[in-house]
Amino acid sequence: MKALRALRTITTTLSPKPHKTPLNPTFLHHFYSAQPQEEDPSHNLNSSDSENGSDSVFDSTHYTIPGLGSETNAQAPQQPTWDEKYREKADGLIFGKDTQKRKLKILEEEEERRRRLLAKALLEAALEAADDEDEEEEEVVVKEEDQKSLSVGIIGAPNAGKSALTNYMVGTKVAAVSRKTNTTTHEVLGVMTKENTQICFFDTPGLMLDKSGYIHKDMKVRVESAWSSVNLYDVLIVIFDVDRHLTRPDQRVIKLIQHMGSQPHPKQKRILCINKVDLVKKKKDLLKAAKQFEDLPGFERYFMISGLKGYGVKDLTQYLMEQAVKRPWDEDPFTLSEEVMKNISLEVVRERLLDHVHQEIPYQIEHRLMDWKELRDGSLRIEQHLITHKLSQRKILVGKNGSKIGRIGIEANEELRSIFKREVHLILQVRLK
Structure with missing residues (x-):
């Protein structure tokens, strides 16, 4: 079990740390979050979307979040999500004139750090392999x-x-x-x-x-x-x-x-x-x-x-x-029932909601599970709606440029992936009743 836990933490341990920059994060927000997007003439907003606004919807598929060893995601070609001219301006502000050299140096240093951490993690797993045999418990079927x-x-x-x-x-x-x-x-x-x-x-x-x-x-x-x-x-x-x-x-x-x-x-x-x-x-x-x-x-x-x-x-x-x-057991001890998993998804989002939204607002919001679907690749698609009774509550919950609902969604999505041990596509939508 110790070796297994060590190997499971490799992905988390090796995840690159965010590069610190003295620039004002609000300034960079204009390049990375609020940049103009190309309009798709084939896409028409329905009345519901136009009424609530795109900022009121969090969709985890819009964010690059490391998967749990998902090969499908690694092989699927990703379309660029940034406007190139805004990306060039932002890179220039962060790295200076020698953008490519600075980028290459950072990547080389990060790769070296990843190799050292990987070697250390594999060594620890090998040393603890003997202990695993004693601690590992087999799934015994009880009559x-x-x-x-x-x-x-x-x-x-x-x-x-x-x-x-x-x-x-x-x-x-x-x-x-x-x-x-x-x-x-x-x-x-x-x-x-x-x-x-x-x-x-x-x-x-x-x-x-x-x-x-x-x-x-x-x-x-x-x-x-x-x-x-x-x-x-x-x-x-x-x-x-x-x-x-x-x-x-x-x-x-x-x-x-x-x-x-x-x-x-x-x-x-x-x-x-x-x-x-x-x-x-x-x-x-x-x-x-x-x-x-x-x-x-x-x-x-x-x-x-x-x-x-x-x-x-x-x-x-x-x-x-x-x-x-x-008396006979009520639940399968080796798997979570779908009903329990649905409750967990609601509770995790609710916890994040309570952490980020204050006063009486969290208690006045209607929280509904609208869709729960297991996809062919084994991942889960979860859609939840947060329904407010006042426009002022909706604005507070959404935040500036969707920052608050986005933060709630990202944290909840990460925690659900950790609990369910699989990819989770979480969609949160804020609506006005």
Whole structure:
């Protein structure tokens, strides 16, 4: 496995680093991003395109992104995408008069660096080959009568770390993780399979409570599904942000934990996970906070964890493995189902949206998966629409010359390629409702 990981990182390691230049990036933007394009007389814009504008659409096929060993892309002739006179002007500004010599020197230096890194990576892979034989696990087919399964619901206050814990335990990003609250808007299934045991995780929206301790009316539709599904799981994890409790205590969170503990279910085990312990600097503060909950009824076990860093997650995983019951698995352990992959694609884009667009705008945008298609070469074509209700919101989301939606699209496309281990053609379109 170590050798395989080393070889997988070769492409990333050898990717040329961007050449630094003292020029104003805004100035170069006029040459590379806003240059005039030749008009194709055979192409007629429809009313939808003209209304939304070309800047409001991100298409990953318009960007040169290194593939995952795709021979098809390497062999396909690429048409020049730059206007030659603008390219010459920009090259002159960057390299000076001796443009060709400077370019050749940079290419030679880069090639030498690539060769050294390649040799180093191959040497490390060869040295670790012996370790791979011991660590490599074969895909063993478990008979149905020997299979064990467990359904786990993760619930708690907004931004308590539910998504981060789910992603860490499953090992694949299945839910949006962002600094903003309430980033999960629907249940997302994550599956962890070890030996003969499979655990299915259901990450629910953060339970929004108003000052009186009731569900916030603005999030009522989203959160009602979380409450209605609470009793459907074999194990319910109630997660609690201890760092926030120590710095900005909220009685609504205490009421939520007490509410979950006071309504036990006869066929369900409930546990309390005190999360984000890595952010608490003083151990005595952590122990003091934990003591507040040790006498609460309804919880079978307590765990101190960091869902982001993984502290204490091993003990939690072992406990869940012990609770599994004999029944057939629900998911194929070696492949992601199409439904899970669709959810992942939505969550990854949503996470990037939350990182780049601020205030209340991300929560007011309708996010839809419009098209999902596996192409003949094995790549995925994913089209998603981001629908805004105000023209001002659309302008903010698109950004100047499509810069913001372009950045969101590029980052999301790269992450999806890494998760799915294949080429992804992501198309994001911003529309006004």
